[in-house]
Amino acid sequence: MAPEAEREIRLGHTSAAAPLTSQMLDVGDGHTIYVETSGNPNGVAAVYLHGGPGSGCQPDHRRLFDAKRFHAVLFDQRGAGRSGPKGGREANTLPHLIADMEAIRSTLGIARWLVVGGSWGATLALAYAQAHPDRVSGIVLRATFLGTRAELEAAFLETLPRFYPDLHADFLSLLPEDERAAPLDAYWRRILDPDPAVHGPAARAWGETESILSQIAPKRTRLDPHKAGDTRPMPTTPFMEAHYFVNDCFMRPDQLMADADKLAGIPGIIVQGRYDLLCPPATAHRLSAAWPGTEVRTVDAAGHLLYDPGIRDAVIAAINDVADRSTGSGSRSGPSSH
Known part of the structure; x- marks a missing residue:
């Protein structure tokens, strides 16, 4: 789930040190991935997974990792950020x-790494760890999203009308009456429609609604009406989100919970905002109950975003604590065992 990148830019968190290295990695299928490293090349290897899907990494994400202790890897996922083609959805699953x-890890010569992700980044972190548990020294999650339709329906069809009834009315009013019985499908279909007159209003309404749900104290709680000739920048993440959500995030039903046993032995900490309306605490606790040895750290007076009060500090502390619990040399950079 997506609004974080735009908020981080507005907050001005752009003073992080320049990356150690950066490259465009050709991963095939016509995609090139922007990859950067920062910190200590001989430190504990860690990879950061941004949200969305489709948002991209920001400079301040480097500052989650102690530059003396960690060799941090950040990258923009297919179609996101500086990766190309921008917005590309072909061969994007x-x-x-x-x-x-795995291509990034192998290219950088990393044997195992600590995996960190929030929201959609948490989805990817779990899916990666379940596919390659031997490559993961530890996991830190924030705002856990398991990539299920049930979570999306809970957020937009239950939580939205319960907490923001006027916003929910705005959200439905954009759709013709005969499409309001299944609004999520209608929105995704419209966002993926090639006609700008169809996808423009839908993408803006979806992005604005999600942004309001993500904030602990939003400045506005109604949708701006779409106007002909609207010159506001078109949000990018709704298009990638619709692509993933209409395809059930390219997973089996409840796949991440069904395969939670594959995380056994991997130390993990889940940072959870008490009032996260998009990724509520129940999800984090459900996952923790199926993942022995993990810990949920709840941050009061916080919602979904990394920059809500207390969340960023809790993520930084969790990264350091999971690194302490990981086997020392196994998580450090070094020649790949391939």
Whole structure:
């Protein structure tokens, strides 16, 4: 789930140190992935997974990792950020993203790494760890999203009308009456329609609604009406989200919970905002109950976003604590065992 990148830019968190290295990695299928590293090349290897799907990494994400302790890897997923083609949805599925992570790890000569992700980044972190548990030294999640339709229906069809009834009315009013019985499908269909007159209003309404749900104290709680000739920037993440959500995030039903036993032995901490309306605490606790040895750390007075009060500090502490629990040398950079 997506609004974080745009908010981080507005918040001005752009003073992080420049990356150690950056490259465009050709992963095939016509896609090139932007990859950067920062921190200590001999430190504990860690990879950061951004949200969305489709948002991209931001400079401040480097600052989650102690530059003296960690060798941090950040990358923009297929179609996101600086990766190309921008917005590309062909050959863009969850298995492709997992394969890209393996290509990055192998290219950088990392044997095992600590995996960190929030929201959609948590989805990808779990899917990657379940596919390649031997490559993961530890996991830190924030705002756990398991990539299920049930979670999306809970957020937009139950939580939205319960907490923001006027916003819910706005959200439905954009759709013709005969499409309001299944609004999620209608929105995704419209967002993926090639006609700008169809996808423009839908993408803006979806992005604005999700952004309001993500904030602990939004400045506005109604949708701006779409106007002809609207010159506001078109949000990018709704298009990638619709592509993934209409395809059930390219997973089996409840796949991440069904395969939770594959996480056994991997240390993990889940950071959870008490009032996260998109990824509520129940999801984090459900996952924790199926993943022995993990810990949920709840941050009060916080919602979905990384920059809600207390969340960023809790993520930084969790990264350090999971690194302490990981086998020392196994998580450090070094020649790949391939």
